[in-house]
Amino acid sequence: MGGANGKEEVNGMEEAQVFEGVSRRNFIKGVVAGGTTVYAAGYLFRQNGVTLAQAAAPGTVERLITLRVNGQDRPVDVMPQETLAMTLRYKLGLTGPKLGCDRAECGACTVLLDGVNHYSCSIFTHQVRGREVTTIEGLAAADGTLHPVQQAVLDETGFQCAFCAPGFIMSMVVMVRENPNPTRAEAAQALSGNLCRCGDYNKILNSAMRAAEYSRRA
Numbered sequence: 093m094g095g096a097n098g099k100e101e102v103n104g105m106e107e108a109q110v111f112e113g114v115s116r117r118n119f120i121k122g123v124v125a126g127g128t129t130v131y132a133a134g135y136l137f138r139q140n141g142v143t144l145a146q147a148a149a150p151g152t153v154e155r156l157i158t159l160r161v162n163g164q165d166r167p168v169d170v171m172p173q174e175t176l177a178m179t180l181r182y183k184l185g186l187t188g189p190k191l192g193c194d195r196a197e198c199g200a201c202t203v204l205l206d207g208v209n210h211y212s213c214s215i216f217t218h219q220v221r222g223r224e225v226t227t228i229e230g231l232a233a234a235d236g237t238l239h240p241v242q243q244a245v246l247d248e249t250g251f252q253c254a255f256c257a258p259g260f261i262m263s264m265v266v267m268v269r270e271n272p273n274p275t276r277a278e279a280a281q282a283l284s285g286n287l288c289r290c291g292d293y294n295k296i297l298n299s300a301m302r303a304a305e306y307s308r309r310a
């Protein structure tokens with residue numbers, strides 16, 4: 093919004109009064125450019141306990157939101173109809189979730205929402221506010237120790253090109269939690285929402301069975 097003297101106004105205050113020298117336009121650029129910049133900037137713009145990024149005008153959708161991803165709060169600029177896959181890959185730099193079909197068929201984009209596997213290409217980012225998002229980047233321990241499912245896939249060299257691997261691995265994580273001792277048929281059923289274009293299902297199932305074995309030991 094343009095102020096009377098050419099300065100922008102935010103909530104009726106001149107930009108200069110609110111931001112103390114930090115332009116709103118530059119702040120928005122920072123959101124698009126990288127989450128870490130914005131993470132710090134969020135503290136600067138707090139006013140009466142609400143960040144200006146969270147204060148959407150009536151009738152509009154808040155674009156500057158904070159997502160909980162892999163145990164971290166990640167401020168990000170999100171368009172109203174942006175999918176979670178797009179936000180994760182192109183705004184937050186988390187390229188583990190792949191975009192294959194982009195229409196809920198292949199499972200390459202699978203992530204966990206509150207521990208449940210979902211296609212991130214088929215849910216709007218605004219719908220996951222307040223939920224815990226986990227991508228494959230968040231599976232390993234802080235010291236780099238792989239999740240038992242990741243270790244099992246590595247030991248079985250379970251994929252050919254591995255484009256589908258992150259999605260399968262996220263579904264395996266749920267499988268071993270819900271059924272720690274699956275039959276091969278049960279593993280196939282649990283992973284039926286994921287497709288492998290290389291047709292490497294035999295090795296993928298070997299990985300799934302080993303993943304269950306490692307998870308029982310963990």
Ligand code: FES
Nearest residue numbers: 192193194199213
């Ligand atoms: S990219 Fe999401 S299901 Fe295929």
Ligand code: FES
Nearest residue numbers: 252254288289290
């Ligand atoms: S290993 Fe290539 S798509 Fe699955």
